[in-house]
Amino acid sequence: MNQFEEMRNFVRVVEAGSISKAADQLGLAKSGVSRRLVELETRLGVRLLNRTTRRSSLTEAGQAYYQGAIKLLMDVSELDAATADSGALLKGTLRLAVPLSFGLSHLSPAIDDFLKANPELTINIDFSDRHIDLVGQGVDLAIRIADMRDSGLQARRICPIRLMLCASPAYLERHGVPAVPEDLKDHRVLQYDIGGPSVLRLTDRQGAEQVVQVHPSIVANNGDFLRDMCMSGHGIILTPSFIAWQAVAAGDLVSIMPDYCPPRRSAYAIWPRTRYLSRRARLFIDFLAERFGENPYWDQFS
Numbered sequence: 001m002n003q004f005e006e007m008r009n010f011v012r013v014v015e016a017g018s019i020s021k022a023a024d025q026l027g028l029a030k031s032g033v034s035r036r037l038v039e040l041e042t043r044l045g046v047r048l049l050n051r052t053t054r055r056s057s058l059t060e061a062g063q064a065y066y067q068g069a070i071k072l073l074m075d076v077s078e079l080d081a082a083t084a085d086s087g088a089l090l091k092g093t094l095r096l097a098v099p100l101s102f103g104l105s106h107l108s109p110a111i112d113d114f115l116k117a118n119p120e121l122t123i124n125i126d127f128s129d130r131h132i133d134l135v136g137q138g139v140d141l142a143i144r145i146a147d148m149r150d151s152g153l154q155a156r157r158i159c160p161i162r163l164m165l166c167a168s169p170a171y172l173e174r175h176g177v178p179a180v181p182e183d184l185k186d187h188r189v190l191q192y193d194i195g196g197p198s199v200l201r202l203t204d205r206q207g208a209e210q211v212v213q214v215h216p217s218i219v220a221n222n223g224d225f226l227r228d229m230c231m232s233g234h235g236i237i238l239t240p241s242f243i244a245w246q247a248v249a250a251g252d253l254v255s256i257m258p259d260y261c262p263p264r265r266s267a268y269a270i271w272p273r274t275r276y277l278s279r280r281a282r283l284f285i286d287f288l289a290e291r292f293g294e295n296p297y298w299d300q301f302s
Contacts, residue, residue, distance in 0.1 A: 004076065006040040007069040010048065013037060014066050015135040015272075018056055025138030077278060090118040090280040097126045097134070097142040101223045101243055102267065106298070107143065110291050114284060121280060129221060135272050140281045142270050143288075145240070147263075154277075155268040156285055159292035162241045162299055163262035166253040171233040178236070181212045181260060188235030190226045191216035200238055202260040210260070227253070238262055245298040267292070 009026070013033065016022040023030040041048055048062035058066060098107050104127065115121060126132065126139070134142055134153070145161050171188075178184055181202050191198055191214070200212045217235055220226050223243045230237045231252045237244075247253040269285045271277060 004073070006036060006043075007073060009033060009036040010040055011066065011069055011073065012138070013049065013056060014058060014062075016138060017136055019051070021136070021138075074277075090121045090283065092278070092280060093122040093124055094278075094280050094284060095124045095138060095140045097128065097132055097137070097139045099129050099143065099145060100127050101129075102143070102145060102240075103127045105224075106242060106292075107288075110288060113291075114287055118280075134270070140271065140278065141284065143267060144270055145265050145267050147265060153270045154273050155270045156289070158267040158269055158285070158288050159296050160294060160299075161265040161267055163238055163265065164241050164244060164248075165236060165238050165256050165260075165262065166227075166230055166244050166248065167236045167256055168231050168233045168252065169254055171230075171235065172254060172256070174233070177256060179257070181210045181257075184212050184214055184236065188217040189214040190218045190220075190229055190235045190237045192223060192226060192237075192239075193219050193221040201263055202257070203263075204260055240265075242296070242298045245301045249301040 009022070012026055013019055013022040016025055019033050019037070020030050023033045026033060037049065044065070046061045047059050048065055049056045050059060103125075111123060111125070115123065126137075131144070132139065132142070143158070175187060178187055181200065184200060189198075189200075198214050198216050200214055201209060202212070203209050218226065218229055220229075223239055226237050227239060227243050227247060229235070230239075231247055236256070241248075244253055248255055269288065271281070
């Protein structure tokens with residue numbers, strides 16, 4: 001085995017946390033991964049990992065080798081990407097983690113087109129709103145909708161995500177149209193479960209933020225469900241436009257309180273700082289950024 005393959009094997013064991021998890025991610029037998037690790041340590045003449053039946057931890061020499069291996073592998077990956085034939089079809093496996101609603105409604109058609117252009121590429125995708133351990137799960141890229149300013153991850157912005165307050169015409173006819181944030185205290189609110197306090201943060205045209213404590217009548221961890229409940233007249237939602245756009249365009253939902261702006265978010269492609277970005281991952285990010293752009297199609301309904 002060449003030294004680069006030994007390095008990749010070692011890095012995956014470190015990042016997965018155990019030989020068995022690394023074997024699953026590499027698609028190899030546990031004995032094969034273990035043998036490669038032993039061969040690397042034998043060649044170097046030093047122990048890199050303290051191994052138990054369940055976990056592996058770096059020795060002092062292993063920590064230094066890991067940092068050096070990461071830098072070298074990233075440099076090699078960047079060199080390959082810079083010199084690769086731009087017309088060559090992508091191969092290998094791209095492991096993705098994407099949010100459920102955004103993934104099914106908008107990323108799924110995009111992935112379909114990307115695979116048609118690269119038929120030899122394999123996609124392994126996890127649809128979930130939970131934030132997984134990218135390193136531990138062996139994920140190449142995750143798509144997240146958030147504010148990434150304080151993240152310890154590398155990120156590239158894909159497109160803006162606009163939030164909007166919506167209600168059904170029937171609900172507004174029965175309960176009235178709220179005009180200012182304080183009015184929301186007297187309305188039924190449908191809330192996406194983020195594990196935090198039940199508050200809405202809105203900014204007026206002068207840039208002043210107003211925080212309103214609400215008492216949600218329905219709490220759920222799926223935006224499509226909440227949109228459907230809102231369409232049925234159960235209350236008001238604060239939802240991304242990529243979920244509500246078709247209902248608003250059809251008149252099933254009405255955007256309310258236009259003078260107050262919910263927080264803006266963005267969709268990001270993220271990956272660990274220690275993970276080199278493969279050509280297939282880099283080109284997939286480029287594809288998504290070009291496809292959605294600064295004015296994504298779901299924001300063109302009004």
